[in-house]
Amino acid sequence: xxxxxxLYIVIYSTVMVVVVATLLAVAALALKxxxxxxxxxxxxxxxxxxxxxxxxxxxxxxxxFVVNEKGEKMEGADPIQLLFDLPTAFAENxxxxxxxxxxxxxxxxxxVGLWGPMWGYVALEKDMNTISGIxxxxxxxxxxxxxxxxxxxxxxxxxxxxxxxxxxxxSVTLRKGGAKDxxxxxxxxxxxxxxxxxxxxxxxxxxxxxxxxxxxxxxxPCCAECAEAxxxxxxxxxNNE
Amino acid sequence: xxxxxxxxxxxPFSANNPVIVQILGICSAxxxxxxxxxxxVMALSVTAVTAFANLVxxxxxxxxxxxxxxxxxxxxIATLVILVDQVLKAFVYDVSKQLSVYxxxxxxxxxxxxxxxxxxxxxxPWASFLDGIGNGLGYGLILVIIAFFRELFGAGxxxxxxxxxxxxxxxxxxxxxxxxxxxxxxxxxxLCGCIIWVHRSKNKDLQxx
Numbered sequence: 519x520x521x522x523x524x525l526y527i528v529i530y531s532t533v534m535v536v537v538v539a540t541l542l543a544v545a546a547l548a549l550k551x552x553x554x555x556x557x558x559x560x561x562x563x564x565x566x567x568x569x570x571x572x573x574x575x576x577x578x579x580x581x582x583f584v585v586n587e588k589g590e591k592m593e594g595a596d597p598i599q600l601l602f603d604l605p606t607a608f609a610e611n612x613x614x615x616x617x618x619x620x621x622x623x624x625x626x627x628x629x630v631g632l633w634g635p636m637w638g639y640v641a642l643e644k645d646m647n648t649i650s651g652i653x654x655x656x657x658x659x660x661x662x663x664x665x666x667x668x669x670x671x672x673x674x675x676x677x678x679x680x681x682x683x684x685x686x687x688x689s690v691t692l693r694k695g696g697a698k699d700x701x702x703x704x705x706x707x708x709x710x711x712x713x714x715x716x717x718x719x720x721x722x723x724x725x726x727x728x729x730x731x732x733x734x735x736x737x738x739p740c741c742a743e744c745a746e747a748x749x750x751x752x753x754x755x756x757n758n759e
Numbered sequence: 760x761x762x763x764x765x766x767x768x769x770x771p772f773s774a775n776n777p778v779i780v781q782i783l784g785i786c787s788a789x790x791x792x793x794x795x796x797x798x799x800v801m802a803l804s805v806t807a808v809t810a811f812a813n814l815v816x817x818x819x820x821x822x823x824x825x826x827x828x829x830x831x832x833x834x835x836i837a838t839l840v841i842l843v844d845q846v847l848k849a850f851v852y853d854v855s856k857q858l859s860v861y862x863x864x865x866x867x868x869x870x871x872x873x874x875x876x877x878x879x880x881x882x883x884p885w886a887s888f889l890d891g892i893g894n895g896l897g898y899g900l901i902l903v904i905i906a907f908f909r910e911l912f913g914a915g916x917x918x919x920x921x922x923x924x925x926x927x928x929x930x931x932x933x934x935x936x937x938x939x940x941x942x943x944x945x946x947x948x949x950l951c952g953c954i955i956w957v958h959r960s961k962n963k964d965l966q967x968x
Binding site for chain 1: 822823824825826827830831834838841842845846848849850852856859
């Protein structure tokens, strides 16, 4: 048969495509469980990293639960599984919360950058106001520009920022040209304006969804602002545990 | 192994090196050489892809319609790269995250297609396989050399282990600071140029008149 006849080429390419498709499908299915386990592990590590508890055993230090839009605990949903599809979780008001043994909580955030989805984990101190740590990640922001949000250097700037001004929720804003407000702003990424805007919007909407929970769980900072000494004592006991 | 086959394997290490003699695959050599670990994983991945792409194309070469030759090559290479990517994601997830898009970009690495087109289509499977391994390792050798210097002087570590003591650093009261330029791609290009310089000064027959 003539190797350059149309019929030969059509048959040749058809067979090739079928063989390749089968091969890739088999490989993808065979490796899927391992890959999913890796992704799950990465999410747990990210939650621990936002709390600066790297290397600790996730199952020992984290208690996970799900709340609805009113901040009430819900039964039936697996918090860690919700992380695999955060946009849907937020849309359906099934909000996963990860509480550390010391009372700090981690809430996931989900949004979009310039090129695709972004997500992250925000750890809040017991006052439910001060950011204790943050981990941000993205699917495909521009390396060297927008992708800088996923670096430790950028994420270190969030530590100690507060998301409330008095009683009002203001979130944290990424300010182009450098942060002006020392409490609620961090430097935006130069060359990554769209990504920075995406992070600002992501923090605002995602943290906003947790407001009822944050207001309920907030523990007043100890001593000076404590109305009653007994409340302060209970806090101290809780801290030591 | 016959002398001729041995030459297919070892030729690309020095005299016919794909990176510093043929100047192929420079892009990824700049991108993944900040640290040794991703450089080594990248080198092994490219070696696997070149070797098996050469092997498969050499086996197919007799029945291959020359009019769709390039497309078939691309399909074979792309399949192998996707397999490598899947395996990395399953077994060395952290490295696969570090390499990110560059694993996918092995498809566009000129070394792979260059060897298939120039060698595998005209030689037997065993020789092609060896040629693929040789070229992959030749590429990897340069990657490892560049990554060695970049990680040592850029971060003070090798393969993640601290080599330059913490106490030497200015922050700890010492006298030493990491060279930040080492972490950026231009330095990889400069190092690559230095390697070519040293290599050509030792190999007079490579010098252009």
